[in-house]
Amino acid sequence: MSTDTDHGLEITGDVADDQRRDRRIRRFLFGCTSITVLTTIAIFAVLFDNTWGFFFDATFSQWVRTSVLNLGVEGLTQRVSFIEFFTDTEWRPSHADDPRYGIPTLLAGTLLITVGAAFLAIPVGTAGALYLSEYASVRTRKYLKPTLEILAGVPTIVYGFFAVSFVTPVLLRPLLEIFGLSIGRNNALSAMVVVGVMTIPMVMSISEDAMNAVPDELRNGAYALGASKYSVSMNVVLPASISGVFASYILAVSRAIGETMAVTLAAGATANFTGNPLAEVQTMTAYMVTSARSTALVGSITYQSLFAVGLALFLITLVANLVNDYVKRRYREVYQ
Amino acid sequence: MTMATNETEETGGRNDSEPLISTEVTSSETGRGSRADETVLETRNLDVYYGDEQALQDVSAEIPEHKVTAIIGPSGCGKSTFLRSINRMNDQIDVARADGEVLFHEKNVYDEDVDPVALRRKIGQVFQKPNPFPKSIRDNVAYGLKIQGKEVTDEAIERALKQAALYEEVKDKLNSSGLDLSGGQQQRLCIARAIAPDPEVLLMDEPTSALDPVAASKIEDLISELAREYTVVIVTHNMQQAARISDKTAVFLTGGKLVEFGNTNKIFENPDHQEVEDYITGKFG
Amino acid sequence: MSLDTGSDLLSDVDLTWVKRKELLFHVLLFSAAMFGVAMLALLIFDILIETAYGVLILGIDVGTFLTSGASRTWEQAGLLPAIIGSIWLVFLTLILSFVLGVSTATYLEEYAPRNRTTRLIEANLTNLAGVPSVAYGLLALGVFVNGFRMGEILLAGALALSLLVVPIVIVASQEALRAVPDGMRNGSLATGATRWQTIRGVVIPSALPGIVTGTILALARAIGETAPLIMVGAVLEARSTPDPTSLFGSMPTMIYYWAFRPVTEFHNLAALAILVLLIILVGMYGLAFFVRNHYETRV
Ligand SMILES: Nc1ncnc2c1ncn2[C@@H]1O[C@H](COP(=O)(O)OP(=O)(O)OP(=O)(O)O)[C@@H](O)[C@H]1O
Numbered sequence A: 001m002s003t004d005t006d007h008g009l010e011i012t013g014d015v016a017d018d019q020r021r022d023r024r025i026r027r028f029l030f031g032c033t034s035i036t037v038l039t040t041i042a043i044f045a046v047l048f049d050n051t052w053g054f055f056f057d058a059t060f061s062q063w064v065r066t067s068v069l070n071l072g073v074e075g076l077t078q079r080v081s082f083i084e085f086f087t088d089t090e091w092r093p094s095h096a097d098d099p100r101y102g103i104p105t106l107l108a109g110t111l112l113i114t115v116g117a118a119f120l121a122i123p124v125g126t127a128g129a130l131y132l133s134e135y136a137s138v139r140t141r142k143y144l145k146p147t148l149e150i151l152a153g154v155p156t157i158v159y160g161f162f163a164v165s166f167v168t169p170v171l172l173r174p175l176l177e178i179f180g181l182s183i184g185r186n187n188a189l190s191a192m193v194v195v196g197v198m199t200i201p202m203v204m205s206i207s208e209d210a211m212n213a214v215p216d217e218l219r220n221g222a223y224a225l226g227a228s229k230y231s232v233s234m235n236v237v238l239p240a241s242i243s244g245v246f247a248s249y250i251l252a253v254s255r256a257i258g259e260t261m262a263v264t265l266a267a268g269a270t271a272n273f274t275g276n277p278l279a280e281v282q283t284m285t286a287y288m289v290t291s292a293r294s295t296a297l298v299g300s301i302t303y304q305s306l307f308a309v310g311l312a313l314f315l316i317t318l319v320a321n322l323v324n325d326y327v328k329r330r331y332r333e334v335y336q
Numbered sequence B: 001m002t003m004a005t006n007e008t009e010e011t012g013g014r015n016d017s018e019p020l021i022s023t024e025v026t027s028s029e030t031g032r033g034s035r036a037d038e039t040v041l042e043t044r045n046l047d048v049y050y051g052d053e054q055a056l057q058d059v060s061a062e063i064p065e066h067k068v069t070a071i072i073g074p075s076g077c078g079k080s081t082f083l084r085s086i087n088r089m090n091d092q093i094d095v096a097r098a099d100g101e102v103l104f105h106e107k108n109v110y111d112e113d114v115d116p117v118a119l120r121r122k123i124g125q126v127f128q129k130p131n132p133f134p135k136s137i138r139d140n141v142a143y144g145l146k147i148q149g150k151e152v153t154d155e156a157i158e159r160a161l162k163q164a165a166l167y168e169e170v171k172d173k174l175n176s177s178g179l180d181l182s183g184g185q186q187q188r189l190c191i192a193r194a195i196a197p198d199p200e201v202l203l204m205d206e207p208t209s210a211l212d213p214v215a216a217s218k219i220e221d222l223i224s225e226l227a228r229e230y231t232v233v234i235v236t237h238n239m240q241q242a243a244r245i246s247d248k249t250a251v252f253l254t255g256g257k258l259v260e261f262g263n264t265n266k267i268f269e270n271p272d273h274q275e276v277e278d279y280i281t282g283k284f285g
Numbered sequence C: 001m002s003l004d005t006g007s008d009l010l011s012d013v014d015l016t017w018v019k020r021k022e023l024l025f026h027v028l029l030f031s032a033a034m035f036g037v038a039m040l041a042l043l044i045f046d047i048l049i050e051t052a053y054g055v056l057i058l059g060i061d062v063g064t065f066l067t068s069g070a071s072r073t074w075e076q077a078g079l080l081p082a083i084i085g086s087i088w089l090v091f092l093t094l095i096l097s098f099v100l101g102v103s104t105a106t107y108l109e110e111y112a113p114r115n116r117t118t119r120l121i122e123a124n125l126t127n128l129a130g131v132p133s134v135a136y137g138l139l140a141l142g143v144f145v146n147g148f149r150m151g152e153i154l155l156a157g158a159l160a161l162s163l164l165v166v167p168i169v170i171v172a173s174q175e176a177l178r179a180v181p182d183g184m185r186n187g188s189l190a191t192g193a194t195r196w197q198t199i200r201g202v203v204i205p206s207a208l209p210g211i212v213t214g215t216i217l218a219l220a221r222a223i224g225e226t227a228p229l230i231m232v233g234a235v236l237e238a239r240s241t242p243d244p245t246s247l248f249g250s251m252p253t254m255i256y257y258w259a260f261r262p263v264t265e266f267h268n269l270a271a272l273a274i275l276v277l278l279i280i281l282v283g284m285y286g287l288a289f290f291v292r293n294h295y296e297t298r299v
């Protein structure tokens, strides 16, 4: 055995110290990583706990502490019925005499603006992506791509200001007057326009990535058959990259749903159950920021309603993100 | 009890079959022995798998100290795998798994109590593609010393660069980036980096395949020089190179089998196996 | 055309219609690509016009604007406390998110075994990056402001922004770490370095420019964020200079407040504030691009 000590390969000395430090750091880094998981759990827990407090007269944790742990389960007094929450078409939680809590009102506002924004961002973004990947010269790309990055980097509050100071009075109002229509300072249409504009870079850059991943052999095959650039773009590139392009749409929609400041400034603070783009509407997010001011009282129904709306928003964007994840994974399988 | 018996039996067996080696190892306790043909590395029935695919089959070889051992064989036969299993760089590959023994000074490097980091401080490696760090030339050479807690001196750096036959070319620009060197210079820098902390064995995986003939011949000359102080194991695709610089040659053939292992002269002039002769004369495949 | 006899050979292939369609398509795609650029130009134009109107016609004093706090009258209103609030927020967000983000990215890229748990953590990260910013504000409101009874202080706002920014920093750092070639890691490991020595000695230094660029861009995102700060309870009318434990305002919340005031002169103040914010952003983007182009190591 004495010869064994000579090879110096055991875990001793300097190496052992280095390895111990390595393990210590690995543990620290893992700790940091778990914080991200904790954040997700915390978001969900906080939203759920307070949403419980919206429907009943105590938050979930209060209820567990006081009723379940101490004296056996006490009956819960429900203050907002689920049926009202899911079906009522009025939303005015702070109303003194007749508060109403119908989330469809806010959902309609969010949906209206999201659909409108998608109608702008999807065609423009897809066409722009095709231009970038099939037509643009290297030089054009060199300038266009950073410009798009800037467009994506403009704070959303700035887009909101742009909507009320330019889009509505300078672009939309004169245009609508031609048709004999009029709009107020706040309207869903201007929100659609700015949210559409701010999601264009997202659609464009993700779609373009997908189009670039289409192998050139496919294009050349079509060109060899005498196809025009138009038909290669529409019949080869677009179909081949469709899942990636689709993923960009989902991401843009998810972004539009969660968009807050531009929508608050542009579309206003009046909850309206309507599909009229010229009307003033309130989205889920807009409700949250406009009401956060008037909710000093923790536990008040208005305060709790923020979380109920927040939970609904969180779940909707979660679903969108999961779908996007799924689509993206499928599209990775195709060419890699 | 039974274990002890087994151990004595095993040692006894080893002594019976290879009495010479056993005594030599005991005599080399002082470190660098200078006696010829002392075995420093030995593999016994080494199998390496990548997932379900077997890359090495039952490889047994003894690598002599202070000699150049060349590993040759067709592409995909497991030469790199063999090299990586010696310094346990295969640990980095998730699906890789090794059976059998790799003995370094009679100690199985796959034993539980062996730290691969400690092992790699004694067995350096040079890669096929030069991979200098994006640091100055000096910091590249000093890297191993720093990592291993050894003192970084100008002399140590100079010595390593001289051994790697690079010193004259870079002595005036030790602070410029290692990435600014030519490919051949980069490879010599990587050799200097590997030998600076003074390992016992130097593993080289096709160190000249990415280089032009002039740079390659510089490194070839260097390898013969290095064998005075280090045990060199070199993988090469170039038969002439193997014949020129090595003392021993191992021929792997497809399937990860070590077909023949012996003195380079013998392998190239009069191999025992017909397949080896076919491979060397280019008739293989 | 009649002289061009060489084209007789192909005269039976009528390409005029195809060519016209091709041209139309090209123009269409080009306009789509330029639409965003045009909107950006309009946006900047609008801000400049509103600012110019405010300064030149209404006579907003830029000096007063940059050195005083919010006020009931637009002539005396200024942005200084909001600017300082934003600087504090970005600074604290940097401190809170950089180490956390880079550490997580390092764990995921360099240490984490490729198994289900790791895949789940990564999926969760992409999901977190997609959570609307207002939800982070709600989290901070529930946990820090009211849960820990911190109150509506600047630190709570910085915590909300950090939670928001960490996933972005992580994803950017992961990309930078992934760009470091494996040959570099192997070179270090084969020299007898431990994982951590390899990371510290070789991997992080090579990835640092990418990590720094990503972090600056993430902070640029943070400085323009409004919703989480409003949720946390930022003071919309920032009158006095904040510190981390005081009530606070920020540039975007100030813009929000002014944009909503009925007196239109405040809208011009908002435009001026936007201009200041955009100039700061351009500076941050410039810095990010500089780091990216200047320090990126060739490999
Ligand atoms: N990381 C890996 N994962 C899975 N299989 C691998 C891996 N590395 C090598 N292999 C497989 O192991 C076998 C031997 O590979 P190895 O790289 O050792 O060959 P080689 O002799 O070095 O070839 P070459 O001369 O081309 O470098 C090959 O069949 C290869 O496909």
Ligand SMILES: [Mg+2]
Pocket: B079, B080, B081, B205
């Ligand atoms: Mg190889």
